[in-house]
Amino acid sequence: MTQHHFPESFVWGSATAAYQIEGAVTEDGRGPSIWDTYSHTPGRTLNGDTGDVAADHYHRWAEDLGHITDLGLSAYRFSIAWPRVQPGGSGRFNQAGIDFYSRLVDGLLERGVRPVATMYHWDLPQELEDAGGWAARETALRFQEYAAGIVGALGDRVHTWTTLNEPWCSAYLGYASGVHAPGRTEPAAALAAVHHLNLAHGLAGRVVRELAPTAELSVTLNLHVIRPASDSEADRDAVRRIDALANRAFLGPMLDGEYPADLLADTASVTDWSFVREGDEKLIAVPLDVLGVNYYSSTLVRAWDGVSPRSDADGHGASTSTPWVAADNVDFLPQPGPYTAMGWNIDPPALTELLLRLRREYPSQPMMITENGAAFDDVVSADGRIHDDRRIDYLRRHIGAMADARAQGADVRGYFVWSLLDNFEWGYGYDRRFGIIRVDYDTQVRTWKDSAHWYQRLAATGELDQTPD
Numbered sequence: 479m480t481q482h483h484f485p486e487s488f489v490w491g492s493a494t495a496a497y498q499i500e501g502a503v504t505e506d507g508r509g510p511s512i513w514d515t516y517s518h519t520p521g522r523t524l525n526g527d528t529g530d531v532a533a534d535h536y537h538r539w540a541e542d543l544g545h546i547t548d549l550g551l552s553a554y555r556f557s558i559a560w561p562r563v564q565p566g567g568s569g570r571f572n573q574a575g576i577d578f579y580s581r582l583v584d585g586l587l588e589r590g591v592r593p594v595a596t597m598y599h600w601d602l603p604q605e606l607e608d609a610g611g612w613a614a615r616e617t618a619l620r621f622q623e624y625a626a627g628i629v630g631a632l633g634d635r636v637h638t639w640t641t642l643n644e645p646w647c648s649a650y651l652g653y654a655s656g657v658h659a660p661g662r663t664e665p666a667a668a669l670a671a672v673h674h675l676n677l678a679h680g681l682a683g684r685v686v687r688e689l690a691p692t693a694e695l696s697v698t699l700n701l702h703v704i705r706p707a708s709d710s711e712a713d714r715d716a717v718r719r720i721d722a723l724a725n726r727a728f729l730g731p732m733l734d735g736e737y738p739a740d741l742l743a744d745t746a747s748v749t750d751w752s753f754v755r756e757g758d759e760k761l762i763a764v765p766l767d768v769l770g771v772n773y774y775s776s777t778l779v780r781a782w783d784g785v786s787p788r789s790d791a792d793g794h795g796a797s798t799s800t801p802w803v804a805a806d807n808v809d810f811l812p813q814p815g816p817y818t819a820m821g822w823n824i825d826p827p828a829l830t831e832l833l834l835r836l837r838r839e840y841p842s843q844p845m846m847i848t849e850n851g852a853a854f855d856d857v858v859s860a861d862g863r864i865h866d867d868r869r870i871d872y873l874r875r876h877i878g879a880m881a882d883a884r885a886q887g888a889d890v891r892g893y894f895v896w897s898l899l900d901n902f903e904w905g906y907g908y909d910r911r912f913g914i915i916r917v918d919y920d921t922q923v924r925t926w927k928d929s930a931h932w933y934q935r936l937a938a939t940g941e942l943d944q945t946p947d
């Protein structure tokens with residue numbers, strides 16, 4: 479067993495998202511979002527679960543801040559529900575909603591915990607979807623207005639502003655495969671959504687720069703580590719194509735100031751990208767203080783040979799429509815285990831690889847891991863404890879993988895475990911538990927799992943015992 483020591487300055491945090499924990503969806507003037515509509519549509523979520531009550535965090539936020547303090551964390555990543563602070567997505571702001579986040583932010587600051595606020599973790603006001611959603615350019619302009627409202631109210635009390643969480647999911651799962659809200663299956667709309675999310679990021683980023691000049695600016699991407707099934711040219715080209723859709727469609731405009739040429743060429747049969755206007759790409763490339771990276775598992779692809787049975791084991795849910803626009807010749811292969819309860823393969827070295835790639839391509843860009851964690855079928859033992867050894871093992875290996883990347887020069891400054899609490903896991907409802915703290919959904923009682931105790935020790939000491947792979 480090797481030992482890794484993290485410096486005092488390294489940030490240990492936990493992450494959540496509004497719709498997954500808050501509940502109280504009709505309280506104090508909150509308007510409906512696409513996730514309310516989607517989860518209330520029969521057949522969309524496992525067991526018909528919705529976020530109506532979730533972990534009741536809207537009422538229990540003070541207790542939850544207590545857990546963050548007791549864990550000894552130095553940062554908390556949460557998201558602001560757009561429909562809570564601006565119910566219709568344009569025009570009038572809702573003071574009661576702003577007050578909720580203002581209390582939360584002040585509560586964190588009083589406890590010495592850095593607020594890391596995500597502006598958009600997938601809960602688009604329904605009115606904006608009715609007007610075209612992310613496929614419409616107007617939505618990016620509305621996002622700029624929303625950003626000005628919340629940054630104006632919370633300003634630099636928020637330590638780090640994150641514009642978007644995983645725009646890959648918003649665009650492709652929301653508009654191409656339809657396994658996320660709003661559940662559309664329109665490939666051209668998905669690519670338009672990619673661009674309008676990027677544009678929203680650039681516009682909101684500039685709002686942060688202007689209204690909260692001392693706050694840090696970030697975005698969170700779920701970057702894919704894509705491996706070829708063989709070294710053949712065709713398989714390597716499959717990797718290139720998926721890398722363009724998954725990674726470079728966002729990294730390109732955000733960090734290089736332009737869309738990659740191969741992405742535009744690959745998708746020419748679906749769209750001519752005429753929704754990208756003169757000057758947009760430069761606008762999107764607002765410099766970031768820190769790039770947020772979410773990582774859970776890796777991806778294995780091969781070029782389809784035209785005869786083998788198709789394989790779509792990409793880990794992104796079952797749908798008859800693919801999220802991979804214009805990539806019909808690519809197969810996603812099942813990976814060797816072990817797996818989490820999401821069916822995702824456990825591949826810590828891929829995290830090291832990802833961070834080193836980012837260091838190579840963007841050497842001066844600081845990073846943080848804004849999500850990493852695992853769902854397992856937790857069991858409450860007779861002693862009332864949850865001995866979630868597999869989750870501890872997952873966390874230990876991934877934090878070790880991050881440490882390996884740091885040792886090789888990757889500038890990773892923080893780590894946020896997903897998640898603080900068990901919560902509404904989107905299409906999988908309450909069936910999949912990611913928390914280091916268990917939530918009993920009948921009573922809303924919170925119970926620390928063994929992983930919470932383990933994480934508390936790590937945050938306190940900075941000492942990680944690495945098990946050899």
Ligand code: FCB
Nearest residue numbers: 495643644896903904912
């Ligand atoms: C990410 C999401 C987060 C959570 C985890 C498991 O894609 O950002 O909300 O659902 O996956």
